[in-house]
Amino acid sequence: MASKAKETRFQLQKGRMLRAAAQCFNQKGYSGTSLRDVAAVLGLTDPALYYYVRNKEELVYLCYLRAAALGHEALERAKDEGSNGMDIALRYFRHHIEMMVGERGPIAIMSEIPSLKPDHRNEVLALSRRHSLNFEAVLEAGILDGSLEDCNVRMTGNAIMGSINWIPKWYHGDPSMGRQLLEEFPQILARGLQCSVSLADA
Amino acid sequence: MASKAKETRFQLQKGRMLRAAAQCFNQKGYSGTSLRDVAAVLGLTDPALYYYVRNKEELVYLCYLRAAALGHEALERAKDEGSNGMDIALRYFRHHIEMMVGERGPIAIMSEIPSLKPDHRNEVLALSRRHSLNFEAVLEAGILDGSLEDCNVRMTGNAIMGSINWIPKWYHGDPSMGRQLLEEFPQILARGLQCSVSLADA
DNA sequence: CAATTATTTTAATCTGGATTAAAATAATCC
DNA sequence: GGATTATTTTAATCCAGATTAAAATAATTG
DSSP states (O other), X not given: XXXXXXXXXXXXXXXXXXXXXXXXXXXXXXTTOOHHHHHHHXXXXXXXXXXXXXXXXXXXXXXHHHHHHHHHHHHHHHHHHOSSHHHHHHXXXXXXXXXXXXXXXXXXXXXXXXXXXXXXXXXXXXXXXXXXXXXXXXXXXXXXXXXXXXXXXXXXXXXXXXXXXXXXXXXXXXXXXXXXXXXXXHHHHHHTTBOHHXXXXX | OOHHHHHHHHHHHHHHHHHHXXXXXHHHOTTTOOXXXXXXXXXXXXXXXXXXXXXHHHHHHHHHHHHHHHHHHHHHHHHXXXXXXXXXXXXXXXXXXXXXXXXXXXXXXXXXXXXSOHHHHHXXXXXXXXXXXXXXXXXXXXXXXXXXXXXXXXXXXXXXXXXXXXXXXXXXXOHHHHHHHHHHHHHHHHHTTBOHHHHHTO
C-alpha cells in the first residue's frame, strides 16, 4: 500500500489548495473568485478541485476551519509560553501575525460565514466565539495580575480582533511590509493594553 | 412639475435601499444576499430595485460610496471641531461610530471592492486611500503637537481602521451594545494612542 | 376627473460559474 | 512491464439569481 505516501501527497495538495483559496478570497473577494481562479493559482483546471472538496461551500468552510485552528494555535502557544497577561497577549499577537505573513499563511478573512450551510456555519461560529472568549480570559487574567490596564474586555477584545482580522485587507505579501508588520504591529496592539504602572518604568 | 417632491421621495427610497443593502451585506455576506433579500427588507420585489440602480454591482458601489462619504464626513467634522491630534482622533472615533450605530447606519463593510468594475473599484479605492492618508495626517499632527505618542502612523492607522471596520461583524443592532460601543469604544482606541505625558495627568 | 408621470409587479429570459460524467494521464505497486 | 490506483482533464449539464419586458398600480398634476 502506498497509503502513507499517498495520504501525504493528497494532504499536501489539499493544503496548497486551501492556501491558494485563502489568497484568492482575500484578494479578489468571495464572489469575485471562481473555482477557476483558485485552480489557476495551483496550475490546475477547476474540476480538479472536486477531487479534494465536495463543493465551493466546503472549500470556504475548510478555509475558515484552518483560520480558526491557526488562531487557536497561536493563542494556546502564547498561553503556554507566557508569564503574565500582557506577556501572553503580546506573544499571541506575534504568533498570529507570524501565521498570517509567514509560510503557513495566508489566512482567510471570515467574511462569508453567513453563506456557509447551517451546520458548518454553527461550527465555525462556535470556534470563533470560543477564541474570543479565550482571549478575553487572557485579558481578564492580565487585569488581575496587574500587567494590563483595567478595561471592558469584550470591547477591547473585539477591537484587537478587528485589527488583526483586517490585516489581509491591506497586507498583500509585500515582504518589507511583512517585516514591519511582524516587528511593529504587536507593539501597537499592546500599547492600548498597557497599564500606567508598566508604562511608568518604560 | 413635481420634480422637487419627486426627487425627495425618490432620494428617500434610494437612501432606504442603500441602508437595507448595507444591512444585508453585513449580516448575510455579499454572495449570501440576493436582490430579493434587499427588496424584502423594504417590502418590495427584486425588480423594483432596478428602478433605482442599474444592477447589483452598482448597488454595492453606491453602498461603498456612501460608506466612504460618511467616514470622510466624520473625520472632517472632527478636524473642524477638535483642537490637538488626540482630540481630533477621539472625536473622529465618536462620529464614525455614531454613524454606524445611529440613524444613518448601517455602513457597509467594504469586503467586495475587488468585485466592482474597474472604474468603480478605482474610485472607491482612491477614496479609501485618501481617508487613510487623511487620518494618518491627523496622527502625525498629534505626534508633533505632543498629544499622541510617537508611532508608525501607517501601521497605527491600519490597526485603528481595522478595529472600526470590523465593528459590523459583531454589532448587529442590539441597542444596549450600541450604547456601550458609543461610550467605550472610542476610549479604547484612544488609549492605544495616548502618550505618557497625557497619561500622567489622568 | 382625465391625463400624465412615477413606481412596482408579474412573468419571462439569460447567464456565468458551479457541478457532474466520462475519459485521459500519471503515479505506484507487485 | 502490466495492473491497479490516484489525479487531472475535457466536454457537457444545470441552476440560482440577475436581469429585462411588458403590464399594472399608485401618485401627481392641471
